[in-house]
Amino acid sequence: MRIVFMGTPDFSVPTLTEIVSSGHEVVAVYTRAPKPAGRGREERKSPVHLAAEGFGIPVFTPKSLKGEAEQIVFASHDAELAIVVAYGLLLPKPILDAPEYGCLNLHGSLLPRWRGAAPIQRAVMAGDRQTGVMVMQMEEGLDTGPVAVGEVIPIGPDMTAGELHDVMMRLGADLMGRALAALQRGSLDFTPQTEDGTIYAKKIEKAEARIDWSLPAQDVHNHIRGLSPFPGAWFEIELAGKPVRVKALRSTMGEGPGEPGTLLDDLTIACGEGAVRLTQVQREGKGAMDAATFLRGAGSLPQTVR
Template structure:
């Protein structure tokens, strides 16, 4: 029979899993998510994507500031859940929370553990030049993404793939994977495997200071850096326009033929030399403007061959 679940998640990445578990017929007793935050021009409080989805499903939503208090832990136990499903919740679960569900807490993680434990696995996988990524269902313990793994699915990372595209693909893949994992748990057939000790890497949170493009790197490394940060926070460079440096986010690019000094524009199509090879910018964004193709940008702002990108 269906499980009684507590769902814990916050961003858009978690929404497909919540919807899939509900559609499967599991009894979702409560949804835990982060508190609303001010956003937009009016700085109005905006609920998380998971909260909005839970409201549409008619599921109670809780937004505790902490799970470390006795009151919060007692409330969590009161749901009498068989299991908790955690997808990008954004808050560390203390041991009393991990121990509360009868069958445990299960996390959907966006990497092929033990590679890329931590906060930004999708960005780091692309930026490191990984050939593949994936999602894993893991039974949580008190460590950082150190629990035993139940199931996994893999996906190839191409050079044309941005982190947004990888995010969307893994969100869909992960929803199906978690449904299958909970079905196996329901039948008492979910098998767990310890993570290997070799190959552990940590996906540190993206620092905005990392976003500046270093054209001294090889072209493929530059491309992966750009796509791993697209669209947020966005890899950037400065281009001299009308005699003044203007910051541009580069959102998409492609490997191109040609060579020159790193950062040198080597043709009229915004191809920029790197330490080895070159990239051609195909999509960019000027501060305060909408993203646009490089073709549209160059139509209004021609950039001459020989200009140096700062």
């Protein structure tokens, strides 16, 4: 099939690779424009941009697809299908309608639960025990289109959003490959979504990252693993007389009573109910380390964290 692929982050790359390796003709790749990054603030191409160049596929980086000129360019690709995986730009109706078979989207949740920008993180933060990936037909509403195929993924009690992301990334690529094969056979059927159980997965804001130790331990644990590895849930601890910001990257449920924020044992910290034991942290300006390494370098610890 003649396909336009639209995606930006690492999450999208395996699906692009699957499509190319299956013999489809990817006539164009759309991705977000390069952004300044790093200390030198040099413009950095997205992972999808780099992958597309490796495959020798023309790359397009419009800032918007709402203008007539960009819509004419998109239609000129004469694609039978567009595949969208974490692209990051809104697709207006002329774009959705341009390919013969419309636009298929790979979404990281069990729709209609967790429509929106951050379904992976929100599922973990909510303490969901399972989630999934789904291939859906795109329409103008936000993740409201009919669903074709999906796979359920269990979420382990200590699983981080980063670990779940990697599982979804690989499974999603395989799922989209199967959906394309079914579409070619004429056997890809779609089921309309219901509105029951719909929850919006809003974008993660920096202000959410600070840990609130007054919450129950399970909520704190879910918060930590849902924001790991990025942006990273954090707290402050006083070391050598100075407040130091520390990201909590991995945790598990701990034991012991105490006032919220009290250091009980090693890196076990009391919460509003119960306690959480931190197993991997990252002190500002340093790399990730296990709890034992952090404690060896921290010296004398205070009685509480903030």
